[in-house]
Amino acid sequence: MFKIFKRKNHPAFWKKHIETVRNCKGYNSFEDIRFVVLDTETTGFDYDNDRILCIGAVAIKNNKIQVSDSFEVYIKQDIFNKETVKIHGIRRDGTEVKVSEEEALIQFLEYLDDAIIVAHHTKFDITMMTKALRRIGGGTIRSKQLDTNFIHKKLAAGDRFKKMYSLDELCAIYNVKKHDRHTALGDALITAYLFLKLTYKYKKNNVLDIEGLIKTNYQLYS
Amino acid sequence: MKNTIAERIYDFIKDYPPFNLISKQTLLEIAKSVEIQYFEKDTIIFNQDDIPHEHFYIINQGSIRLYRFVNNEKQNLDICDEGDLFGLRPLIMNENYLMGASANEEVILYGIPISLFHDIIANYPKVSQFLLASFATNTRDPFSDKHKGKLFANVASVQKVENSFAEVQSAKYTKNPVMCTEEISIKEACQIMSTAKVNSIIVADNKIPMGIITDKDIRIKIGTGLFLIEDKVSAIMTSPVITFPEKITVAEAQIAILKHKVSHICITKDGTNTSELIGVLGDHDLNIIQGNNPIFLIREIKYAKDVETLRYIRVQASELTSGYLEQEIPIYFITKVISEINTAITKRIIKLSIAEMGEQPPVAYTWLAMGSQGRKEQLLITDQDNALVFENVPEEDYPKVKEYFLNLSTKVTEKLNTVGFEYCPANIMASNPKWCNSLKEWKKQFKDWVNHPTSDKILLSIIFFDFEYIDGDKDLYNQMSDSVFRYIKDKEIFLSFLSKATLNNPAPLGFFKQFLVEQDGEHKDQFDIKSRAIRPLVDAARIFSLHHNLKINNTIARYEKLMEVEPQNRDFFESCANAFKILLQFRTLQGLANNDGGKFVDINNLSKADRLKLKSCFKPIKNIQESLTTRFNVALIQ
Numbered sequence: 001m002f003k004i005f006k007r008k009n010h011p012a013f014w015k016k017h018i019e020t021v022r023n024c025k026g027y028n029s030f031e032d033i034r035f036v037v038l039d040t041e042t043t044g045f046d047y048d049n050d051r052i053l054c055i056g057a058v059a060i061k062n063n064k065i066q067v068s069d070s071f072e073v074y075i076k077q078d079i080f081n082k083e084t085v086k087i088h089g090i091r092r093d094g095t096e097v098k099v100s101e102e103e104a105l106i107q108f109l110e111y112l113d114d115a116i117i118v119a120h121h122t123k124f125d126i127t128m129m130t131k132a133l134r135r136i137g138g139g140t141i142r143s144k145q146l147d148t149n150f151i152h153k154k155l156a157a158g159d160r161f162k163k164m165y166s167l168d169e170l171c172a173i174y175n176v177k178k179h180d181r182h183t184a185l186g187d188a189l190i191t192a193y194l195f196l197k198l199t200y201k202y203k204k205n206n207v208l209d210i211e212g213l214i215k216t217n218y219q220l221y222s
Numbered sequence: 223m224k225n226t227i228a229e230r231i232y233d234f235i236k237d238y239p240p241f242n243l244i245s246k247q248t249l250l251e252i253a254k255s256v257e258i259q260y261f262e263k264d265t266i267i268f269n270q271d272d273i274p275h276e277h278f279y280i281i282n283q284g285s286i287r288l289y290r291f292v293n294n295e296k297q298n299l300d301i302c303d304e305g306d307l308f309g310l311r312p313l314i315m316n317e318n319y320l321m322g323a324s325a326n327e328e329v330i331l332y333g334i335p336i337s338l339f340h341d342i343i344a345n346y347p348k349v350s351q352f353l354l355a356s357f358a359t360n361t362r363d364p365f366s367d368k369h370k371g372k373l374f375a376n377v378a379s380v381q382k383v384e385n386s387f388a389e390v391q392s393a394k395y396t397k398n399p400v401m402c403t404e405e406i407s408i409k410e411a412c413q414i415m416s417t418a419k420v421n422s423i424i425v426a427d428n429k430i431p432m433g434i435i436t437d438k439d440i441r442i443k444i445g446t447g448l449f450l451i452e453d454k455v456s457a458i459m460t461s462p463v464i465t466f467p468e469k470i471t472v473a474e475a476q477i478a479i480l481k482h483k484v485s486h487i488c489i490t491k492d493g494t495n496t497s498e499l500i501g502v503l504g505d506h507d508l509n510i511i512q513g514n515n516p517i518f519l520i521r522e523i524k525y526a527k528d529v530e531t532l533r534y535i536r537v538q539a540s541e542l543t544s545g546y547l548e549q550e551i552p553i554y555f556i557t558k559v560i561s562e563i564n565t566a567i568t569k570r571i572i573k574l575s576i577a578e579m580g581e582q583p584p585v586a587y588t589w590l591a592m593g594s595q596g597r598k599e600q601l602l603i604t605d606q607d608n609a610l611v612f613e614n615v616p617e618e619d620y621p622k623v624k625e626y627f628l629n630l631s632t633k634v635t636e637k638l639n640t641v642g643f644e645y646c647p648a649n650i651m652a653s654n655p656k657w658c659n660s661l662k663e664w665k666k667q668f669k670d671w672v673n674h675p676t677s678d679k680i681l682l683s684i685i686f687f688d689f690e691y692i693d694g695d696k697d698l699y700n701q702m703s704d705s706v707f708r709y710i711k712d713k714e715i716f717l718s719f720l721s722k723a724t725l726n727n728p729a730p731l732g733f734f735k736q737f738l739v740e741q742d743g744e745h746k747d748q749f750d751i752k753s754r755a756i757r758p759l760v761d762a763a764r765i766f767s768l769h770h771n772l773k774i775n776n777t778i779a780r781y782e783k784l785m786e787v788e789p790q791n792r793d794f795f796e797s798c799a800n801a802f803k804i805l806l807q808f809r810t811l812q813g814l815a816n817n818d819g820g821k822f823v824d825i826n827n828l829s830k831a832d833r834l835k836l837k838s839c840f841k842p843i844k845n846i847q848e849s850l851t852t853r854f855n856v857a858l859i860q
Binding site: 056058063064065066067068070072096097175177179180183185186189192193196197200 | 224225226227228230231253254255256257258259260262283328330333
């Protein structure tokens with residue numbers, strides 16, 4: 001137990017991430033919070049054997065999607081699964097500029113800064129990322145996280161315990177046009193639209209309660 | 223770094239004006255700086271009088287409503303939908319929002335930082351032109367006097383752009399022109415001209431221009447022996463001279479030379495012929511400016527020996543029209559030039575026809591153009607509309623005289639047809655015995671139309687009241703127009719009938735921005751731009767002009783005069799003139815593109831830019847139709 005907290009051999013990028021999140025000024029005003037909406041493309045759904053191919057993310061601040069504050073990185077593939085190529089369209093030797101897994105993660109954490117993470121089925125993206133971070137001497141991402149799936153369930157009464165809504169289903173419910181489905185940044189943008197619409201509904205007639213929003217995550221790690 | 227979102231934003235905005243005018247690289251940079259915003263139905267985006275945001279908006283999905291509070295009453299001004307821009311003007315003019323904007327349905331907006339746009343306005347003349355045009359004909363608040371002339375309060379570059387227009391481009395003229403006094407002999411004057419190597423000399427008294435002698439005068443008046451070289455220059459000079467002030471533009475100079483049929487005009491200090499001479503502008507000065515120029519064409523027309531040559535010249539004039547349109551030279555200028563060319567062709571044809579007749583006309587006559595020819599608004603070659611009036615003759619001479627003019631008119635209309643002016647399907651041509659009449663008959667005709675306005679007579683009077691002098695005896699023309707105004711003055715109710723006929727064409731604005739398209743027939747799903755948009759503006763200008771006794775036929779000139787006559791409605795008439803200019807240009811471009819009269823527009827094939835353009839013209843049409851209803855008591859007529 002003791003050993004875990006005292007570990008000293010954290011690489012610098014990871015120490016910095018921990019520090020950044022710890023020193024985060026808190027959530028006084030929803031308008032001031034920077035949200036980073038992210039999506040990853042992977043070679044598959046196996047946390048241990050599959051790998052991240054691409055990370056796409058875009059920031060939201062004061063209810064506005066900041067295109068200038070977006071992130072997109074492609075990762076060199078050691079593990080290649082030709083079955084999923086037809087979903088994400090990323091070939092082993094495609095034309096995108098690709099970097100190593102380590103470099104991609106360091107760049108991402110730098111970009112993430114002290115933002116709150118938003119994703120659809122956040123657990124999957126974060127777990128994939130944590131596995132990757134462990135490989136390079138990091139650990140579990142410390143940033144606060146939200147999941148559009150659970151925010152929707154909080155808003156929509158009824159079968160919210162059982163059902164898991166797909167991104168496509170929520171797009172249909174909330175009338176979000178789907179461009180670039182299955183590119184990381186494209187899906188991140190779609191998720192960002194969803195998040196804007198969801199928070200609009202969530203704060204109807206009152207100020208958005210960010211702590212309440214965080215509490216929609218009660219099932220995130222269950 | 224790759225940015226998929228920015229690429230998608232680029233893909234969206236690149237199709238909409240003014241972004242379609244901007245280079246891909248610049249647009250991608252713009253796209254990277256966009257803020258995307260979402261608003262639920264009825265949420266306010268900004269309030270009237272708010273300080274402007276740092277962004278203006280293009281609608282990505284959904285629609286927004288622009289509104290304005292006047293005396294605490296909310297007025298909806300417009301609905302904007304996908305691809306529309308809003309919130310731009312306050313940013314450019316550094317002032318608060320003139321109107322509020324709220325989401326008409328849920329909406330996704332792209333916020334574009336205005337800071338990026340200042341450079342673009344400066345570097346892309348077409349962008350600023352688009353913005354100017356969309357502000358000028360703006361449906362938002364066409365009556366706002368406050369904003370006249372200062373659309374771009376801090377963008378001086380717009381001035382730069384306008385300078386490329388012939389209409390405002392200053393003409394270069396020869397400064398310090400060669401002068402001589404009235405007292406010297408023609409011989410001495412020729413010596414001065416030869417030494418100075420000039421083809422004209424101004425006869426002046428203490429720098430005040432009295433007359434001008436050109437090479438042509440020497441040839442015609444001296445070479446032929448009419449005058450002696452020892453005579454005084456005053457014997458052969460052309461006097462008075464045509465004068466203009468210093469700031470004459472190329473367009474004005476061209477028109478002046480065409481109109482006064484001179485080869486030179488004088489530039490004086492205050493523009494009158496009683497002030498000091500500072501320069502002279504010859505037609506060749508203008509030739510240098512424009513290779514394919516109307517002056518050259520007019521000269522060719524004058525010397526054309528046969529109809530085939532005229533036909534060829536008319537084809538060149540069409541090319542001139544499309545060239546002008548491409549250069550975005552103002553439509554008013556183009557119509558003036560083309561009308562002068564058409565008039566010159568008609569005059570030449572009449573001359574050739576009289577020569578063919580083998581005998582001169584027995585009495586004075588006037589050849590008149592009707593309808594759009596009469597209004598000088600023809601850009602495309604359309605049908606002929608003409609008529610002839612001849613002097614009153616004793617009854618016994620009448621049959622012979624009428625026969626002569628009918629024969630002459632038949633020859634003229636045939637030749638016009640050969641040149642490319644199709645015969646009028648309604649046979650409104652001077653070759654028709656009904657429209658080749660003596661002055662007495664014409665007066666009777668007009669009186670009958672005014673006094674007994676049945677629907678077919680109203681239709682005829684609409685065509686005939688735009689009659690314009692083309693050739694022949696000007697006095698006959700004046701007598702005709704005097705009598706028309708006299709009849710109308712006695713019978714104001716006639717204007718109510720005219721107004722009612724105009725209102726039978728419903729305003730083109732359906733519910734918000736739905737176009738009214740033709741319901742059936744060959745042109746189903748097409749918009750009749752001539753009947754629904756251009757004609758109401760033309761008709762209204764005529765009615766108001768008749769009402770005010772204005773002897774002007776041209777629609778733009780009519781609106782401009784009306785702005786003077788009714789200063790309280792200045793903005794109103796100006797918005798009509800602007801809309802008319804845009805529609806006319808639009809129709810001409812359509813016609814040139816499809817090689818037809820440009821009457822019908824296929825709405826589905828219109829670009830967003832063109833839809834916006836058309837839409838902006840509909841509000842003035844609606845307004846002037848409402849104004850006709852109240853001003854001329856249309857309600858009283860059943």
